[in-house]
Amino acid sequence: MGPNTKNSRKVIGVIHDWVAQKANTPYVPTPLVIDTTKMTRDMPVNQSNKFNFKTHKWESGGEWFKRDVSVVRWGRERTKTWRPQWGLAYDGFYYFGDTDDSLNFSALPHGGSFSAIRADLELVGAEAYNLLRPDLPDFSLATEIAELKDVFTLREQVREIRTHLKNRTSNGRSAKSNAGRYYLAIQFGYLPLVRSAIGLIKSARRVSKLVDQLIRDEGKPVRRQRHLSQYDIDTVSDVSTVTPNAYPPNYIFPKHVTQCYVQGNVQRFVRTRVTSRTWASARFRYILPKGPNGLGRDRYRLIARLLGGDLLTPDSLYQIMPWSWLIDYFVNLGDFVKSLTNGVVDRLYTDYFFLMREYTVDVNEEVSFLIRNNFTGTAKRVYCSRRTTTRYKIRIKGSPFGFGLTNESLNPHQQAILGALGLSKLP
Numbered sequence: 001m002g003p004n005t006k007n008s009r010k011v012i013g014v015i016h017d018w019v020a021q022k023a024n025t026p027y028v029p030t031p032l033v034i035d036t037t038k039m040t041r042d043m044p045v046n047q048s049n050k051f052n053f054k055t056h057k058w059e060s061g062g063e064w065f066k067r068d069v070s071v072v073r074w075g076r077e078r079t080k081t082w083r084p085q086w087g088l089a090y091d092g093f094y095y096f097g098d099t100d101d102s103l104n105f106s107a108l109p110h111g112g113s114f115s116a117i118r119a120d121l122e123l124v125g126a127e128a129y130n131l132l133r134p135d136l137p138d139f140s141l142a143t144e145i146a147e148l149k150d151v152f153t154l155r156e157q158v159r160e161i162r163t164h165l166k167n168r169t170s171n172g173r174s175a176k177s178n179a180g181r182y183y184l185a186i187q188f189g190y191l192p193l194v195r196s197a198i199g200l201i202k203s204a205r206r207v208s209k210l211v212d213q214l215i216r217d218e219g220k221p222v223r224r225q226r227h228l229s230q231y232d233i234d235t236v237s238d239v240s241t242v243t244p245n246a247y248p249p250n251y252i253f254p255k256h257v258t259q260c261y262v263q264g265n266v267q268r269f270v271r272t273r274v275t276s277r278t279w280a281s282a283r284f285r286y287i288l289p290k291g292p293n294g295l296g297r298d299r300y301r302l303i304a305r306l307l308g309g310d311l312l313t314p315d316s317l318y319q320i321m322p323w324s325w326l327i328d329y330f331v332n333l334g335d336f337v338k339s340l341t342n343g344v345v346d347r348l349y350t351d352y353f354f355l356m357r358e359y360t361v362d363v364n365e366e367v368s369f370l371i372r373n374n375f376t377g378t379a380k381r382v383y384c385s386r387r388t389t390t391r392y393k394i395r396i397k398g399s400p401f402g403f404g405l406t407n408e409s410l411n412p413h414q415q416a417i418l419g420a421l422g423l424s425k426l427p
Contacts, residue, residue, distance in 0.1 A: 005103070008037040012075065013092010015254065021087025032254055034095055039070040040103045044114050065114045067392040069103050076383040083259050084377030090254060096365070096386040097253035107361040107390040118396050121278070121355050124231060128280035128355060129400040131226045134217070135286055135348055218288050221351060225281040233276035233359075241268045248369040252384065262370035262379040273362045280398060281354050287347040353398040360391040 013032045020027035047062025075093025083089050105112030243266040366385045373380035
């Protein structure tokens, strides 16, 4: 589907002939028409739902990508502008002009390129898939047993680090090293231990309900949706500028001779808001392990699996590897390994798995300047505003094989982890 442009025009004022007024000759005022709203839409990819005439059912949709940019302009109040000692020049509103409107997708990441945006979204596929799966246990017994040995040495290690911090020497490098070791001990020592204990307690308290739910939904389509809040963006930035002893900018419409303006402060305020949300949706079907003699379902085996009874799995082996916590913190390789691990069910089928993202850049601008408001030339400040909204919406087929890392993808907390590692000189 190609670009689709739509404009909305209206009369914003009337232009008067002040030369004719000075000469007391008749004239015809000219209405001023402008595009107050402009919009361009584009849908490069559209694999929407299709009807299968053989099965007489609607098939699940495919990939979908839409982007649009809209500009809305308005004036605050109707104003009369005069050329002093000559006559009325204009009666109406002031607007941002057409020539300064940017109806393109340059404000979007990667310039709104579908292939580049899709590559970014594919990176969260493994994590989203594991969050949506209905069969993963909340607790890994094998991992906790393997890491239990660290609990006995962690307390002494933290005590030693705190002692070094209290007795700081003149060697600033040593103090930084101790601070890094303390930070890592808290982030990857005490906090994971507390979270694991809480996970075991929660799993034990609701294991019976989980088993009942799994048995009830076996063989049925299980639809799940999860909001991936860690990939959301919501930032606001304000920029204010003042240009002294200036006339209105060239992009203000309409334009008059300089005698209609007052040389003064031209004020401009720009607020930019960037928002993004990412979510995933999937539909699963699964088969549970059979009970003794092939009858019913084995509740005890399900309970054991929900509480981490399967000790040796690809995920548990990866978790107890040295330094796997660092790899998993920066690159979601652990999510990829987890997606290859069998959960509490025997067979898991995925009817569809989609990743979605909506990204919006909203720019609000306001400009004010001084005009001559009467025949004697009294100054008055007038205001005009513009809002430019650029967005894209994308849906792609998800895959648990998406993982990667770029420098731009590190948040401040992850950079702090790398900084602590560098300061502490860990092997």
